[in-house]
Amino acid sequence: MKRTATSHPTTVLSTVALASARRFSARALPLLLIGLSLGTAQAATSTIGLAFDVGGIKDGGFNQAAYQGAQRAAKELGLTIKTAQPKKSEEIGKGVTPLVEGGSGLVIGVGYANNDAISTTAAAFSDNKFAVVDDLPKGKNAVGLRFREQEGSFLVGYLAGKQSSTGIVGFVGGVDVPVIQKFRAGFTAGVKFACPNCRVVSAFVAKTSAGFNDPKAAAVIAAGMTKQGVDIIFPAAGASGQGVVNFIKAQPCLKASSLPAGVKFKSDLFAAVAKSAVYKKLCTTDSRPLFFIGVDTNQNALGDFDKKAATLNHGLTSMVKRVDNAVYTIVKEYAEDRPWRGGDRSFGLSNGGVSVAIDDYNRALIPASLETSLKKVEQLITNGVIKVPTQ
Template identity: 65%
Template sequence: MHRISLLPLALAPALLLGSAEAAAFTVGLAFDLGGRNDQGFNQAAFQGAKRAIDETGGEVQVFEPQKLADVGSGIPRLASMGSKIVIGVGFSNNAAITQAAASNPGARFVTVDDLPKGPNTVGLRFREQEGSFLAGYLAGKQSATGQIGFVGGVDLPVIRRFRAGFQAGVKFACPACQVKSVYVSTTSQGFNNPAVAKQLAAKLLAGGTDIIYTAAGASGLGVIEQIKAQPCLKAANLPAGVKFAPDNFAQVPRSAAEQKACAGDSRPTFFIGVDVNQNALGDFDKNPATLNHGLTSMLKRVDNAVYAIVKDVAEGRPWRSGDRSFGLSNGGIALAVDQYNKALIPAPMQANLKKIEDLIVNGTLKVPTQ
């Protein structure tokens, strides 16, 4: 049995912690901006911790920052409450994780997406470039304009891996295609600002972009909102030099509302989700049988990584500090194909994606990281 425990918020900004009578095994989970239900990175980490606790028993204590200055501030409190393992989600928590680990040598500390320091620490990091290459290949093959967008939260090494893999995948599929990259912010607020991301998406669409890949946390929801507001590009509105290719999705049924809004010579617009499966967010008419605007999602299986490390600690396995890497070869990275987007990725395309995945896993195809 697991527990998700709460304490009064007065103890710290948005602090959600365990009861005074701590469980035998406790996990402390400190989120980045966006919180537990961000439909992305934080949510995946929570799901992984909860799954492990469901199997081992114990309690999850969580800290949700409400503003940038709060990020990391709950980690010392999580450690002092008796957590056997404290996990900071996102690079912004890394300094606090490293500091808390030095002060609490008897506990284990983890940063998701960065590498903390100390013998009792682990960094859960991902080969984002591998899945991004697959997403880019798909975008390059399915784009009707040859104009493809990338919206990053912040220009950081981890986001550059997303971008580099995606650009390489697009060029592998479509040498003539262009990738336009933009960023939401210069601070970690870029991962929690859907309004700015929506504005960036609108500019990309105005430039003829028909597929946008997001690596921006909760900001990506703004891109999805813009795609919902503009589910197609029209030939009459394309910028100079941009022309439509044949419509790869002409045979996919459309809702009546979309048929009306996109009448005439038009092509659908798509987002590519990130971290968790966001395909369902592209089902704007609540009917999976009609055209979906989520082309796919690049799954960064933070849930699997967090699950594995919590299970290791809960079941007393030997501790191995340092970097733990997750990619296509070990269930850390994948593309999402489900009822919502299977009509957008026909069987021959899925077969090609599997061949490319095999080439990446066996080292034949080297994916850039910068």
């Protein structure tokens, strides 16, 4: 017999109802039981559980985006959100069952590391609904909210290939797993599409999910990449990506004198963009700026090191993975009691699942002609003319 999140409350309510039935007519009893049952179902439906990956609600990445999507649905529909936030990788998934037992009718595991816990709990609580962001769980009552990260990564790779001063760009992955391989594959393909002679240097922070929450290790990787001539770095590494940002803030440029043998500056595309006082102090005229590319959420603002939007921003752009839209969609469908469809749900360029961020922070870095070309490339992907690899 399968367990359900509401089995114990229902039993208690039914007992109370039968004990009180003697004071009601036979006609009134069924109405009482129906009312109690509806009240129980409504309570379960109105509570949503989020089991996060390491980094938590304020990680600036997909944990935060998932929470924002759930919040949007909660405000619209009057829902209650409960969360489980692991402090270390060993705790990931341990909050799933407590969320169900605490009354969450739908539990969403944020990140592939929650998949095992979600799949196991979905089998034990067949009357509840479950979802996993970034992976495909088992069970008819579970759905995988997966993204075509390779499509958005292709576009930011295209920008990197067009705007690298050295022709060498970097990719930093949190862990070498399928979802991160899609980021890398798309990014590399986009770079090569824009600049066939460009080179992509790749590295991973760790072999476990701890790689998504280790900014110091990511900063060390970024330092090593710049010594190879890398001037644009795309971290798909969760909270570890902040380490790349921190490194670039401390060292905002590459100097010609520090380039490795055989590497030279090929362009000076940002010469006319106003620079910060710190940049002018640290970087000579024979230097080129370093950039990062944000991931998951729009992180362009992180590159505004002097809090002046008019000066050069070190966030070239961001590959926005609309986890908020996916979570919002599944929560809304559940809360409105729409027919449940388990299995895989795919989000990409064609349905608002991924996008490239161009705003006041980075508009000076991307000329109108390049933005027009970017939109044409996006259309080629959407139309299926460009087949973006996933690994």
